[in-house]
Amino acid sequence: MAIERRPLREQIRDELMDRLTRGEFAPGTDVNEAVLAAELGVSRTPLREALITLTGEGVLESNQGRGFRFAPVSRTEFRELVAIVASLESLALESSDPAHLRGIAPRLLEMAREFPDPVADHATVDRRDDEWHGLLLSGCPNERLLDLLARIKAGMRRYENLVVAEDQPVAREAEEHCEIARRLLDGDLTGATEALRANWVGGMERMLAHIPPDR
């Protein structure tokens, strides 16, 4: 067993992302460094380093003298982020080996089909969705692109807690995934890319209903 040797700041960053995913931090809330550091059992130094990393990912904001706070959500920003991710995932798909895509298509289809299981909580749905997109992009050779996508998606995580799982939207999402998988199975890369874009735009609209009007 290789023992864990990562800087504290990274472990802290991950822990904070976990807590964020669990809904422990509301957007707009500010961070009290001393309290949070004590809670995590570390000193302020590596905590601040993690906070700075998360700021770079758009999860937090910082203001001179006022410290860090969890970035507030806004419909505008959400639309902006979705546009970016849709573009980047499209690029990732286009750069992937077509043969590989055809190879994973059956599994993608399968995953999409078993998607709308008993109306699970949104955390489970989101995790499944992430897995699916992860597999979809698994053949992309552009490592920087995958890194970038991961970082941007981290910045979007705070939007996921706003919605409650609903039957109909989840079914729609699954249907769109099936569509993409079918195109890949046919070797229709252009069509798949188009469907992927549509999936993001559709998902965005389904989400937007749950995001309060802007600032």
Added chain:
Amino acid sequence: MAIERRPLREQIRDELMDRLTRGEFAPGTDVNEAVLAAELGVSRTPLREALITLTGEGVLESNQGRGFRFAPVSRTEFRELVAIVASLESLALESSDPAHLRGIAPRLLEMAREFPDPVADHATVDRRDDEWHGLLLSGCPNERLLDLLARIKAGMRRYENLVVAEDQPVAREAEEHCEIARRLLDGDLTGATEALRANWVGGMERMLAHIPPDR
């Protein structure tokens, strides 16, 4: 005059980027925190915070126990970055107001025409190129996208020092800019986007000649 009130870490980050642009740091070199901090006249704490920020932008790498080093260059990574930036700038162009684009097109054309002035050093050429792309994207309403582009381009800066200014490539670059501007003038957004992609790919190929083969 509004007096400067920014965290040291940000000022340090900018200063380091300046020095990087001036070619003071070779890719692959590692950072000695104590020395650099003394040189900048600050303590290691805000310096490290700046280093962490730059790591998030791809300018530096960090290894447990071994500190930070300027990320080495590689043809592969360069290609990856160009693909990303090309996609994102295309998206930015497509999200811009067509009327605004038509409005700035004349100025873009003008700038492109006066581009190949007496064979300036590459720093000047790069600065001009940045200005041009900056104006091109000035109408993009997607702020997150512009932020992201700025960060990714920061990560690409270290490639700019590898090339020496040459007459012919600079002329080619200018010609491509003219092409893009003309399309915008005609209101041909699709064509402009295509030409922009071509410009990035072309620029990449012109650069690749100067980047040593991979690791």
Added chain:
DNA sequence: GGTTCGCATTTTGTATTCAGAATGCATAGT
């Protein structure tokens, strides 16, 4: 009563200190 000034408290921003890991060299052993 309301507003403003000033002080106390809290919290962030930066510096300094301490601890532990990595590197390099010298020496001892084969």
Added chain:
DNA sequence: ACTATGCATTCTGAATACAAAATGCGAACC
């Protein structure tokens, strides 16, 4: 002569200490 081990040195990683800015409250003044 070459390898391996131990030690000294150097540097990073993390914690603590200090300084400065922001916030909140209360009293004095209008």
